[in-house]
Amino acid sequence: MASRPLRTLTVLTCAAALSATATTTAHAAQDTNRRTPGIVTAWARAWNGTDPAALGALFTADGTYTDEAVAVTFRGPGEIAGWKARADTLIAGVHVTVRTTRLDGHRVTVRALYSGHLKGAPKPFAVPMTTVLDLDAHHCRITSDQDHYSLATVLAQSGLPADWTPPAARDGAAA
Numbered sequence: 001m002a003s004r005p006l007r008t009l010t011v012l013t014c015a016a017a018l019s020a021t022a023t024t025t026a027h028a029a030q031d032t033n034r035r036t037p038g039i040v041t042a043w044a045r046a047w048n049g050t051d052p053a054a055l056g057a058l059f060t061a062d063g064t065y066t067d068e069a070v071a072v073t074f075r076g077p078g079e080i081a082g083w084k085a086r087a088d089t090l091i092a093g094v095h096v097t098v099r100t101t102r103l104d105g106h107r108v109t110v111r112a113l114y115s116g117h118l119k120g121a122p123k124p125f126a127v128p129m130t131t132v133l134d135l136d137a138h139h140c141r142i143t144s145d146q147d148h149y150s151l152a153t154v155l156a157q158s159g160l161p162a163d164w165t166p167p168a169a170r171d172g173a174a175a
Contacts, residue, residue: 036101039139040110043131047096052088056081060141069151080145090166091116096129108133114149120167122159 039058046055056077059065065080066073074083087094094116102109110133115126129149133142155164 036098037103037108037139039135039142040098040101040108040133043110043133043142043145044096044098044112047084047094050088052081052084053077055084058142059145060136060143063141063143063145065145066147068146068148069154090119092119093117093124106135106137106139108135114147114154118154118158118160123157125154125157127153127157 042058043055046058056079059077059080061076063077063080064073064075065083067083072083074080095114097113097115098110099113100111110131112129112131113126114129115124117124127149129147131148132144132146134144135141136143152162155162
């Protein structure tokens with residue numbers, strides 16, 4: 001059973017998402033440059049924050065998060081929060097800046113700028129990213145997240161070789 005703060009966060013997130021998307025047509029594709037859906041705002045805030053559980057809390061119990069650039073998929077809020085925690089240990093100042101969103105039924109396509117500084121790299125990076133979020137029926141929880149960005153560009157901008165891997169991955173630990 002969810003704790004009271006987690007349940008409160010879930011209810012507030014759902015309410016924000018519902019109010020932000022209430023005026024959209026359920027099945028018509030719509031550019032929402034001026035009205036970013038509440039769930040997208042919460043998603044970006046969670047990535048930009050320091051509490052990994054905040055990202056995990058946005059997903060359904062069977063939700064999935066796939067980072068296409070590094071070919072990993074995580075299932076459920078716990079694993080997804082773990083991925084955010086891992087990102088925070090590898091990337092200083094990880095930040096997502098939402099540029100545009102497009103809502104089509106239960107899917108939101110997010111165009112964003114993904115930036116940060118890989119720890120130990122000579123320079124920071126800032127690359128375009130497209131994220132596809134599939135939402136539950138009420139548009140208040142994420143059922144699937146697919147992030148698309150160029151890992152090669154991240155490494156090049158960071159001043160790292162194309163075959164660079166995080167230190168823990170070199171030691172045999174899972175990325």
